[in-house]
Amino acid sequence: MGELLVQAWTVARKDLVLEFRTRTALISAVVFTALVLTVFNFGRDPTAVPTIDLAPTILWVTFTFAAMLALNRAFQLELENQALEGLLVSPLSRTSLYWGKLIANLVFVAVVEGVGLPLFVLFFDVPVGRVLVPLIGVIALATLGFVAVGTLFSALVIRTRFAELLLVVILLPFLVPPLIGAVQVTARLLGGRPLSEAVGYLKLLAAYDIVFVSLASFLFRFTVDE
Amino acid sequence: MLSAEGLRHAFGEGRGQVVALDGVSFDLTSGQTLAIFGPNGAGKTTLLKVLAGLIHPQVGSVHVTGGRRAIGWIGHQSHLYEHLTVRENLLFWAALYGVPAARRGPRAAEVLGRLGMARRADQPVWSLSRGLAQRAAIAKALIHDPSVLLLDEPFTGLDLAAAAELRALLGELRVGGAAGGGRVLVLATHNVDEGVELATDVAFQRRGRFVHFAPRGGRGPAEIAEAYRRAVVDG
Amino acid sequence: MSLAHKGRRITLVALVCVAAVYVRALAFTPVERLQGPAQKIFYLHVPAALWTEAAMILVGLAGTFYLFLKDPRLDRFAEASAEVGTVFATIVLTTGPIWGKPIWGTWWTWDARLTSTLFLFFLYVGYLLVRGAVRDPGLRARYAAVLGICGMCLVPFIHLSVFLFRTLHPQPIILKPSAPSLPSSMLATWLFSLTAFTLLYVGFVTQRYALSLARDAQRGGSPEAGPV
Ligand SMILES: Nc1ncnc2c1ncn2[C@@H]1O[C@H](COP(=O)(O)OP(=O)(O)OP(=O)(O)O)[C@@H](O)[C@H]1O
Numbered sequence: 095m096g097e098l099l100v101q102a103w104t105v106a107r108k109d110l111v112l113e114f115r116t117r118t119a120l121i122s123a124v125v126f127t128a129l130v131l132t133v134f135n136f137g138r139d140p141t142a143v144p145t146i147d148l149a150p151t152i153l154w155v156t157f158t159f160a161a162m163l164a165l166n167r168a169f170q171l172e173l174e175n176q177a178l179e180g181l182l183v184s185p186l187s188r189t190s191l192y193w194g195k196l197i198a199n200l201v202f203v204a205v206v207e208g209v210g211l212p213l214f215v216l217f218f219d220v221p222v223g224r225v226l227v228p229l230i231g232v233i234a235l236a237t238l239g240f241v242a243v244g245t246l247f248s249a250l251v252i253r254t255r256f257a258e259l260l261l262v263v264i265l266l267p268f269l270v271p272p273l274i275g276a277v278q279v280t281a282r283l284l285g286g287r288p289l290s291e292a293v294g295y296l297k298l299l300a301a302y303d304i305v306f307v308s309l310a311s312f313l314f315r316f317t318v319d320e
Numbered sequence: 321m322l323s324a325e326g327l328r329h330a331f332g333e334g335r336g337q338v339v340a341l342d343g344v345s346f347d348l349t350s351g352q353t354l355a356i357f358g359p360n361g362a363g364k365t366t367l368l369k370v371l372a373g374l375i376h377p378q379v380g381s382v383h384v385t386g387g388r389r390a391i392g393w394i395g396h397q398s399h400l401y402e403h404l405t406v407r408e409n410l411l412f413w414a415a416l417y418g419v420p421a422a423r424r425g426p427r428a429a430e431v432l433g434r435l436g437m438a439r440r441a442d443q444p445v446w447s448l449s450r451g452l453a454q455r456a457a458i459a460k461a462l463i464h465d466p467s468v469l470l471l472d473e474p475f476t477g478l479d480l481a482a483a484a485e486l487r488a489l490l491g492e493l494r495v496g497g498a499a500g501g502g503r504v505l506v507l508a509t510h511n512v513d514e515g516v517e518l519a520t521d522v523a524f525q526r527r528g529r530f531v532h533f534a535p536r537g538g539r540g541p542a543e544i545a546e547a548y549r550r551a552v553v554d555g
Numbered sequence: 556m557s558l559a560h561k562g563r564r565i566t567l568v569a570l571v572c573v574a575a576v577y578v579r580a581l582a583f584t585p586v587e588r589l590q591g592p593a594q595k596i597f598y599l600h601v602p603a604a605l606w607t608e609a610a611m612i613l614v615g616l617a618g619t620f621y622l623f624l625k626d627p628r629l630d631r632f633a634e635a636s637a638e639v640g641t642v643f644a645t646i647v648l649t650t651g652p653i654w655g656k657p658i659w660g661t662w663w664t665w666d667a668r669l670t671s672t673l674f675l676f677f678l679y680v681g682y683l684l685v686r687g688a689v690r691d692p693g694l695r696a697r698y699a700a701v702l703g704i705c706g707m708c709l710v711p712f713i714h715l716s717v718f719l720f721r722t723l724h725p726q727p728i729i730l731k732p733s734a735p736s737l738p739s740s741m742l743a744t745w746l747f748s749l750t751a752f753t754l755l756y757v758g759f760v761t762q763r764y765a766l767s768l769a770r771d772a773q774r775g776g777s778p779e780a781g782p783v
């Protein structure tokens with residue numbers, strides 16, 4: 095287990111260094127997030143629909159679409175000079191490789207969300223002060239689940255044509271449960287209602303994380319080999 | 321040290337099926353170098369990929385003393401990240417191969433020095449010429465001091481001088497590593513002139529089969545080329 | 556009797572049964588008190604939606620076994636089951652609005668069953684797209700198995716999240732499958748319908764399986780003989 099995590103971290107750190115050097119994907123994702131939030135602001139009628147009703151949906155649609163950019167990037171960068179082949183002949187275990195990619199993706203998405211959340215608060219003037227900690231908790235809970243599935247699928251499509259497009263299509267149904275859960279919990283938090291009202295959704299999110307993180311860790315080995 | 325047992329592998333199915341490996345077996349011990357010659361599409365790359373564990377053969381098995389950790393791979397692709405420097409690449413691969421943290425830096429410097437790349441260590445890979453990138457790829461393959469080296473057409477892209485240098489390097493690697501004792505080299509190429517002198521054993525591959533497999537004995541390039549023509553081109 | 560032949564027979568019997576369900580539901584089953592005649596769609600809709608979910612679960616099970624046994628027959632079955640599941644989802648998604656229009660006054664409602672079937676439909680489309688995007692048969696089967704297993708595990712989550720959403724936001728009219736409290740004649744019709752749709756699934760899958768066998772044989776492969 096220790097060895098597995100050390101190797102995973104080696105891979106993740108390499109990914110993050112590479113990402114930090116080029117910055118294209120990260121900057122694209124951040125700009126994309128800001129852009130979507132701005133567009134949403136103009137896409138609603140403030141006199142007809144109170145901001146607070148739409149805010150959770152806007153937040154989560156923005157986050158999930160920004161995450162797609164990260165997911166596409168993860169294995170794409172291993173294709174240059176066929177580094178993936180090098181990883182596969184090395185003693186690195188498939189599970190370590192998956193966790194490394196998962197960690198790097200989570201950091202990437204966390205950075206995007208870290209920029210997106212303050213922008214969201216600023217643009218939509220939602221009161222997050224009192225609920226900041228539980229809100230971050232929900233964001234982490236929902237993000238983990240769909241990034242875990244997305245990381246697996248990005249390895250699955252890497253050898254196919256139109257990989258980016260295919261990834262979006264196959265990932266979409268898998269976004270439904272975390273998205274519904276996250277939007278509902280966020281709505282209750284922002285509405286100042288007690289978390290106990292959303293226990294069902296929190297359980298759903300937690301169960302989704304447990305099932306799909308373990309499933310993806312197990313299934314990953316069947317996706318990368320030729 | 322490196323043995324293959326009844327390997328068979330085919331791609332596709334039905335009428336379009338291509339048998340890339342057919343009944344290949346051998347057993348190499350340290351100090352032996354097997355040169356595999358064969359025309360395009362003979363299955364040389366497939367064989368090396370099977371030996372490296374990249375492809376699971378449909379039939380047969382491979383045994384390597386020391387497992388994946390013992391294998392160094394030099395293929396068509398360098399496996400280097402363009403936006404990392406040569407040294408950063410080497411340190412990354414050293415970590416993956418389980419070289420202890422304290423040994424990685426010195427080991428990288430040693431390998432780079434040996435390949436005449438010391439001055440280029442802190443250059444990003446994208447700024448290297450093709451020949452230098454090939455040398456960096458060789459450095460990457462040697463970083464963990466492998467006892468089995470798999471080489472897939474390592475001479476392509478090198479000029480005459482660089483090719484001669486690589487041959488000399490491989491000759492050195494064959495007889496002794498840091499751990500003492502010889503290494504096993506498997507070298508695949510479609511050019512009989514390349515690397516014959518290095519070989520202790522010679523195989524000709526055609527449509528997945530070894531149509532000739534014998535110790536080189538005292539045969540030189542001309543004799544091997546003659547035998548190759550008879551066995552593969554005319555046969 | 557060839558496999559394709561058997562498949563056609565079963566399908567024929569199933570279609571007769573579905574027609575019989577129709578007749579029985581319309582003429583011989585009492586009208587539900589609260590929802591009126593609209594409730595009758597329930598006899599066709601619920602079994603079809605159930606089999607849409609079940610087909611995905613069978614795709615996942617076939618995938619699980621494929622990863623360990625590497626038997627191409629399992630992959631062939633998974634493909635057939637996914638295509639039939641897509642057909643069932645399409646049936647639900649098209650008949651739903653047709654029945655819904657006169658009852659709800661709108662073509663589409665975010666009824667829980669319709670919604671979750673829509674998500675499953677997307678899941679099937681993605682699965683079939685991945686199959687289409689990979690040429691090598693071994694790789695295709697492996698990728699399909701991985702996606703199928705994930706799809707199988709997703710089914711309960713979609714079901715749960717959609718129904719959780721609905722129970723917290725009650726709609727004026729929902730077709731609740733309150734099966735246990737059904738009068739016995741309604742229950743009998745429903746069970747009959749479920750049997751008919753089960754037969755329909757088996758018939759379709761058998762035919763689809765035979766078709767893919769025939770196609771591979773034509774391509775010059777060595778198709779493994781034997782039924783599912
Ligand atoms: N992934 C693959 N899918 C389908 N067919 C493949 C695949 N890889 C190799 N083949 C086929 O297997 C055969 C052997 O290929 P291989 O690359 O091993 O030959 P080679 O001896 O290395 O040739 P070259 O000298 O051109 O490098 C070829 O007919 C090739 O088309």
Ligand SMILES: [Mg+2]
Nearest residue numbers: 364365366472
């Ligand atoms: Mg080759």
